[in-house]
Amino acid sequence: MSASSWVDMVDMGYPNVSIGKSGVPFMLNRRDLLATATMAPMLTLASVAEGAEMALPVLSDDLGFDALQRQLASLYDVDRAIVNFDAAYYGAMTRAVHAVYMEKTGWMNRYNSTFLRSAVPGAPRDAELDKSRDAVAHMIGAQPDEIALAGGGTEALYALIANYAPVKAGDAVIYCDVDYDEMQYAMDYLEQSRGARVVRFSLPEPHSRANILAAYEKILKDTPRAKLLLLTHVSNRNGLIPPVREIVAMAKAHGVDVILDSAQAVGQMPFNVDEIGADFIGFSLHKWLAAPLGTGAIYIRKARQKDILPWLGNRIHPVDDIRARIPTGTVDFAARLTIPSAVAMQARIGINRKFAHLRALRDYWVARASDIRGVEMMLPPERDNYGAISAFRLPGMKTGDQARQAQARFIEKHKLLVVAKAGLASGPVLRVTPALFNTSGELDRLVRAIQAERGLFL
CATH class of the missing domain: 3.90.1150.10 (Aspartate Aminotransferase, domain 1)
Structure with missing residues (x-):
């Protein structure tokens, strides 16, 4: 967006946007943001979404390391009293995305149940939430009906693992030491709930790609009754990115399904479901995409959705609707409605x-x-x-x-x-x-x- 377009926005009185002396757009400070909160009820949901798209930065393609880090750092309002090197836990929203989230929170508070009951003219609930599903699907190369929004990566992966239908008593399920603790617990639950045999192994160090591929090939060969493999796309323990595409293909060659934990991958790195090849993927949106806290999603390839059972018999949605695989309680809808803005921010950064x-x-x-x-x-x-x-x-x-x-x-x-x-x-x-x-x-x-x-x- 050109500087003149930004000036037009300011002249039109769009809330929370101003122009610095250098001509670079920035969001107003906290006092000004709170002052504009009273304006939120006057905004329609559509105008909030439009404002989100306009409030994104323009970054030059030829910035060096030092200049790029300065521009990227300027997008955030974070406390630096303690330097935070824990982005793998939760990704702070940029100023622009946070402003949209605050505006949508105000909008939700104004319309509350009338929105949830699809009684707000021009803003039916499911249609608005589908915009978030569409944005996520586009980001990862999926179809919208292959995406269901979740409360984070952990919830998403529990939904996939605990409700994986094909595993029977005596079948083996496999995971390794670099996998996330709670996903290991979910795999263990298949032993308690289905009588599956849990096979655990450790990746040899050093974690070279050759060592990793050899370890997965060996465990698959040594486990003839294996049905399911948990594979972590990016380890939360040491940051390992294994050769995911090769391991998925290897598992399929052995007749083993993969549930891919991409909680640390989506939003951090280029990601396309067809290139990866996994049929079942759970991921966070509040980590590397930096959407509001409490957002995530599952991907299930359309042809495989019957192999993940509805969540505890969920019948709010039809059995052939992927959304039946996720809890349907009341959530932070403002957070979910902000997802397209986070996707747009990432697209603008690249x-x-x-x-x-x-x-x-x-x-x-x-x-x-x-x-x-x-x-x-x-x-x-x-x-x-x-x-x-x-x-x-x-x-x-x-x-x-x-x-x-x-x-x-x-x-x-x-x-x-x-x-x-x-x-x-x-x-x-x-x-x-x-x-x-x-x-x-x-x-x-x-x-x-x-x-x-x-x-x-x-």
């Missing part, structure tokens, strides 16, 4: 540029921390097996309690949030996840803190 910048932030601190004597980095430097997330281990750090102690020390002494993670066969780690709002200066602080604490457990 997913390839976004992923490249996140990896550049990761490479920046890893290259410097790798020179610190005794500090162990968790992933080998193969370009395709990591993204933004990575992890390190201090010398002598062997227990979960020590990792949690180190996390507390980084917060209290250095004002840096890194996260203790257990669960890997090799031991606990400290996870570092830069976000688009982090800077190289903050990463320099992290490297200095790692250097200062290298002797903590020696």
Whole structure:
């Protein structure tokens, strides 16, 4: 959008948008935002959506690393008293998306049940929510009727795993140490509820692509009654990105279905369901896409939807409707209505540029921390097996309690949030996840803190 278009918006009195001295659009401060909250009831849902599309940044294609990080950081209003390296938990909304969410919250509060009962003229509930399903489907290369919105990646994946119909007593289900804790618990539940046999294995270190493929091939060959494999697209423990497409194809060749945990992948990296090949995918939208908290979705390929049972016998939607596979309670509808704005924001930034910048932030601190004597980095430097997330281990750090102690020390002494993670066969780690709002200066602080604490457990 041109600067003149932004000026036109301001002249028209569009709330929360202003023009800086440089001609760059920005959102107003918190006081001004609260002042405009009284205007929200006057907005129609359509005008809020239109405003969301207009309130997106324009980024030059030829920005270098330093200039790009400055522009990306300026999109956010985040507290920096403690430097947040925990983007794998929850992705902060940009100023623009947050403003849309606030406006839609005001709109929802004004119309409340009349909207939920589809009584607001021109804004039937399901049709408005379908705009969010459409946006998500377009983002990942799916069809809208292959998408159902969920309360986050964990809820989405529980819905897929616990309701996976084909598994019978005596069938085997497989997962490994890099998989997310709660998804491991869901796989264990298939043993309690269906009599399935749970097969657990650990990926050999180093986590090279060759080692990973060999490990999955071996476990599939050694488990002839395998029916289901849990595969994590990006590990929340150490950031590993395994060769997903190859593993999915390998599993299918053995007659094994894959439920793909893409909670850390959607919104972080280029993502297309046909290229990946998995029939069942659960993911978050409030992590890397940075939609409002409590948003996620499931993807089920249309031809396979009968293989995921309705949620606890849900009959609110027809059995052939994917939405029957997700709980249908009252949720934060404003959050769900904001999803298209988050998708549009990502499209404006560009997913390839976004992923490249996140990896550049990761490479920046890893290259410097790798020179610190005794500090162990968790992933080998193969370009395709990591993204933004990575992890390190201090010398002598062997227990979960020590990792949690180190996390507390980084917060209290250095004002840096890194996260203790257990669960890997090799031991606990400290996870570092830069976000688009982090800077190289903050990463320099992290490297200095790692250097200062290298002797903590020696």
